[in-house]
Amino acid sequence: MTTNDELRATYEAGYATGNTWHTPVDTWEESLLIHEMGGDWRGKSVLEIGCGEGRLAALIAMSGAKRVTAIDYAETAISIAKARYNLPNLRYTSDGLDRQRHGWDAFIMQGVLEHQDDWQAHLSLCLEYVTPGGCLITSSPNHLNPRGYIWQTLRLLFGVPMSLTDLHAITPVDMAQFAAEHGLGLTYRSCHHDWAAGAMLQTDYAHRLPKALADAGLDACRVPELLAWLAETARFYEPTDWSGATVVYRLEKTA
Numbered sequence: 234m235t236t237n238d239e240l241r242a243t244y245e246a247g248y249a250t251g252n253t254w255h256t257p258v259d260t261w262e263e264s265l266l267i268h269e270m271g272g273d274w275r276g277k278s279v280l281e282i283g284c285g286e287g288r289l290a291a292l293i294a295m296s297g298a299k300r301v302t303a304i305d306y307a308e309t310a311i312s313i314a315k316a317r318y319n320l321p322n323l324r325y326t327s328d329g330l331d332r333q334r335h336g337w338d339a340f341i342m343q344g345v346l347e348h349q350d351d352w353q354a355h356l357s358l359c360l361e362y363v364t365p366g367g368c369l370i371t372s373s374p375n376h377l378n379p380r381g382y383i384w385q386t387l388r389l390l391f392g393v394p395m396s397l398t399d400l401h402a403i404t405p406v407d408m409a410q411f412a413a414e415h416g417l418g419l420t421y422r423s424c425h426h427d428w429a430a431g432a433m434l435q436t437d438y439a440h441r442l443p444k445a446l447a448d449a450g451l452d453a454c455r456v457p458e459l460l461a462w463l464a465e466t467a468r469f470y471e472p473t474d475w476s477g478a479t480v481v482y483r484l485e486k487t488a
Contacts, residue, residue, distance in 0.1 A: 260344065264289040266424050266481045267343060267370050274298045277338040280362060283345035287314025287325055293341070294323040304328060336364045342371040344479075347399045353411060360415070360486065368485045373403045375480040378429035379463060379470060380437070393449040395441070405475045408482050418485035423477025430470035434478075435460055 267289060268274075275297035281290045282304050290303035291314075301323045305311055314325045326332075340363050349355040356371070363369055376385055385402060387393035405421055412419035427433040439460055446453040470476070 261288075262424050263343060263372055263479050263481065264292065266422060267341065267372060268292055268296070270370055270420070270422065270481055270483045271339060271341075271368070274339075278336075279339045279341060280304075280333060280337040281341040281343075282330055282359070283342055284314065284325065285310050285343075287311075287318055289341065289343055290314070290323060290325070291318040291320065294318075294320045298322060300324075302326065302333065304330065304333070330358070330362075333362065335362050337362050338364060338367045340367070340369040342369075344372055344374075346371055347373045347401045347403055350400065352401050352403060356411065356484075357415070360417075360484070363486050365486050368483055370481065370483050372479055372481040373401075374399065375404060375423060375429075375475070375478060376402045377404055378476050378478060379466075380429050380434050380478055383438070383459075387445065387449075391449060391451065393445050393451065395445050405480055405482075408480075408484075412484060416487065418487070419482065420485075421480050421482045422474045423472075423480045425478035426470075426472040426476070428478035429472075429476060430463070430467050434467075435464060438463070 271293070274293050277298050279290075279293055279298050279301045280303075281293075281301070284290050284303035284305045285307075287303055287310075290301050294301040299322060303314065303323070303325050304327065305314075305325075306327060306329070308327045311325050311327045318325075340359050342359065346352040346356060356369075360369055375381065381402070384395050388395050408421065409419060411417075423429075425433070428437065439456070442456045442459070443453040446456070
């Protein structure tokens with residue numbers, strides 16, 4: 234089993250070579266949804282972890298946040314972020330979460346939880362940094378869609394390694410249970426619907442499935458038939474708040 238700490242070298246190498254996208258999807262739609270679900274950012278103190286090259290943190294800073302600190306354990310990513318964005322209310326750092334103070338109005342994680350060894354323990358820890366009445370906004374890949382059903386069938390029944398970095402498949406069902414157990418308010422919305430069932434799914438799986446099946450020692454010769462069937466049936470997919478390939482969750486702490 235790959236651990237989060239072991240992924241550091243993978244991300245460092247990706248940023249160093251310019252290969253920073255780990256899926257064929259541009260995550261800007263996801264970033265914009267996180268920004269939208271944060272509401273009015275003016276005057277807020279915001280902490281983001283796993284900031285990558287820093288554009289979401291910069292967007293929040295430009296939206297009037299009082300103070301934004303963005304951290305990532307890939308020092309190469311932090312160097313890129315600092316070179317791109319220079320705002321008086323924005324700070325990028327590779328210091329760990331344990332070096333940050335508590336009492337933030339908002340805590341942001343984009344595509345971070347699924348890489349953690351224990352995502353629930355990590356989420357609980359992050360919530361400790363949020364002031365009462367504040368929120369934590371996080372996003373993760375979602376498998377309540379055709380893409381996910383295929384992914385989980387291959388992974389669970391046949392041991393096919395569909396990802397080398399995703400350690401968990403978090404769904405709204407999981408997050409709703411976590412929120413109920415911890416007395417948190419929860420709202421969520423999904424995005425990347427084309428990745429869940431449309432043309433982007435075709436692009437992703439045409440590339441991913443043959444490699445994953447080969448790694449598992451399975452025959453990939455009928456992948457084109459599967460892709461053709463997915464294309465034919467895509468019109469029956471219904472975009473909802475829970476069916477996109479990515480879900481953004483807003484967890485609220487009671488005041």
